Amino acid sequence: MNDNQERTEQDLNQLTSAAKQVSDLYARRFGVTRDAAWYLGKMTEELGEVTSAYLSLAGQLARMAAKETWKMRLQTF
Structure with missing residues (x-):
């Protein structure tokens, strides 16, 4: 090393x-309580962070943000 x-x-x-x-x-x-469900949720959260960073570097974050905005708007109806 x-x-x-x-x-x-x-x-x-x-x-x-x-x-x-x-x-x-x-x-x-x-x-x-750090049980299996907590660890699953934590890993899911971290995967979301990694995904966001990747999409940002790939120049696709703006498209994802627009998609999320539309999803949020549609949920209010």
């Missing part, structure tokens, strides 16, 4: 630790 890979691994470990601390605090404060 080269120096850059080691730094990246250290950074990811630090970020993972910080995210876990925040998640633990949130779970205690709001009484969240």
Whole structure:
């Protein structure tokens, strides 16, 4: 492993630790039970974030936003 890979691994470990601390605090404060349904919801949320980033980089986010706007408008009827 080269120096850059080691730094990246250290950074990811630090970020993972910080995210876990925040998640633990949130779970205690709001009484969240981390069962299978919670993990499924969390992974779905994260996949949505990755999808949004990809669509933004691919220049397709504006089309998706317009589609969501129309979906929201149609739901109000």
